[in-house]
Amino acid sequence: MNELISVDPDVRELLAVVQEFCEKEVAPRVRDIEDAAAIYDTDLLRTAAAIGLQGLIFDGEGGIEPAGFVPAHETNEIVASYSGSLALALSIARLHGYMLCRYAAPEIRDRWLPGLVAGEAFGAFAISEPHAGTDVRAITTVARRDGDDYVLDGEKSWITQGPRSEFAVVLAKLEHRGREADTAAFVVDLGTPGASAGPAEPLIGFRGVPLGTLSFSGCRVPEAARMRVDGFGGMLDGVNLARLDCASYALGFLRGALRECTTYLADREAFGAPLVRNPLLQAQLGTMLAAYLAGRHLAHAALGSFAAGGGDGVDTALVSAAKLVTTESAMAQSTVAVQLLGGAGVHTDHLVQSYFRDSKIIEIIDGTSQIHQLMLGRTAARLDWTAPVPGPRRRA
Ligand SMILES: Cc1cc2nc3c(=O)[nH]c(=O)nc-3n(C[C@H](O)[C@H](O)[C@H](O)COP(=O)(O)OP(=O)(O)OC[C@H]3O[C@@H](n4cnc5c(N)ncnc54)[C@H](O)[C@@H]3O)c2cc1C
Numbered sequence: 001m002n003e004l005i006s007v008d009p010d011v012r013e014l015l016a017v018v019q020e021f022c023e024k025e026v027a028p029r030v031r032d033i034e035d036a037a038a039i040y041d042t043d044l045l046r047t048a049a050a051i052g053l054q055g056l057i058f059d060g061e062g063g064i065e066p067a068g069f070v071p072a073h074e075t076n077e078i079v080a081s082y083s084g085s086l087a088l089a090l091s092i093a094r095l096h097g098y099m100l101c102r103y104a105a106p107e108i109r110d111r112w113l114p115g116l117v118a119g120e121a122f123g124a125f126a127i128s129e130p131h132a133g134t135d136v137r138a139i140t141t142v143a144r145r146d147g148d149d150y151v152l153d154g155e156k157s158w159i160t161q162g163p164r165s166e167f168a169v170v171l172a173k174l175e176h177r178g179r180e181a182d183t184a185a186f187v188v189d190l191g192t193p194g195a196s197a198g199p200a201e202p203l204i205g206f207r208g209v210p211l212g213t214l215s216f217s218g219c220r221v222p223e224a225a226r227m228r229v230d231g232f233g234g235m236l237d238g239v240n241l242a243r244l245d246c247a248s249y250a251l252g253f254l255r256g257a258l259r260e261c262t263t264y265l266a267d268r269e270a271f272g273a274p275l276v277r278n279p280l281l282q283a284q285l286g287t288m289l290a291a292y293l294a295g296r297h298l299a300h301a302a303l304g305s306f307a308a309g310g311g312d313g314v315d316t317a318l319v320s321a322a323k324l325v326t327t328e329s330a331m332a333q334s335t336v337a338v339q340l341l342g343g344a345g346v347h348t349d350h351l352v353q354s355y356f357r358d359s360k361i362i363e364i365i366d367g368t369s370q371i372h373q374l375m376l377g378r379t380a381a382r383l384d385w386t387a388p389v390p391g392p393r394r395r396a
Helices: 009-037 044-051 066-080 084-103 106-117 231-267 279-309 316-340 342-346 352-362 369-382
Strands: 123-126 142-146 149-160 167-174 183-189 195-197 211-222 226-230
Touching: 009 044, 009 066, 009 084, 044 084, 066 084, 066 231, 066 279, 084 106, 084 123, 084 167, 084 183, 084 226, 084 231, 084 352, 123 149, 123 231, 149 167, 149 183, 167 211, 167 231, 183 211, 183 231, 226 231, 231 279, 231 316, 231 352, 279 316, 316 342, 316 352, 316 369, 342 352
Parallel strands: 123 167, 142 167
Antiparallel strands: 142 149, 149 211, 167 183, 183 226, 195 211
């Protein structure tokens, strides 16, 4: 039988190393991590760094290596199938590094990038605020120019890794808080007076990566910390990468669900035969496999578009579709996976319940499902579906 998925020969070797790392070192720690011990209290990030996982998309000279996006995505799938939290921690290290390489002054990039790649420095990506989530224009964090510096005031909430971060990429309005104010992103050293982080919030999923608030009160940041891009535009570039990362976690949960369910049902006998031979359960596994394969092909098409432009000219409809379809499939299929394991499915000894908890979160972060539906709906309405190749409508 042919292999179901094709993987570049160069990447295969890396995947074998990652699979072994996950089986031997991640799997035995998952329960500690999920019991809120946090990834950072283990040596997993440093081992991942020794394999090279955080550095995959960087060229070693302060630039981006586009050929690294596919290996990053493939390795994430495997890692997420064991620990969503670890996949998230690795992905956000790459995301923060990506933002630094694309938009930060070289001295700022060189201050933080080596630590991110080594699994020793941690950053945050701070857009959301207590009263501004989906409606990003409603943010009220403001940066006012004062001599050679900017002075930052405001509060960011729901910030992944906030309680552990040494720096944060912060979106702020310039000079005033009005809805239409210009925006900028700043790389803020969280050791600066006036910057503070709140405690970790109790969440249902991704429990190994703490999340909390970041507050700025008269926090003075140098001009050099301002990123060289319009604030919204730069953040959206990062958010597109984060959406593709969400797709990779979702595919990891689908892959993990297939692995955990087929293994369990092959061992579990009922009515005199292994349950894996039951046609009703096989039909459910079939739908799960179809969801994984469909999501994987779509995600790779979206990833190709992102990698080709290094973030520029990315097909945002493809990225939205990949994020929406894979995360909704992960939610639906992890629910099935819990059911397929019966009582064992809700026991923390089994990974399926973690896919279920983490999947709900990836339907919310980086654009909720509704927002992706809206954006795709607008795209659909703009196209001419009567044409042989659906495309923009021709003017009469
Ligand atoms: C685990 C986790 C990690 C996160 N990490 C980060 C992070 O690192 N950095 C960061 O900046 N943010 C982060 N966030 C915040 C996340 O981006 C927001 O939660 C998300 O954007 C939704 O915003 P909200 O929670 O304010 O929901 P709201 O915007 O209040 O939305 C509530 C509901 O209304 C719906 N809704 C809102 N507007 C519309 C509309 N126009 N049309 C239709 N439906 C709509 C939404 O889909 C949702 O169902 C994180 C959130 C979570 C849960």
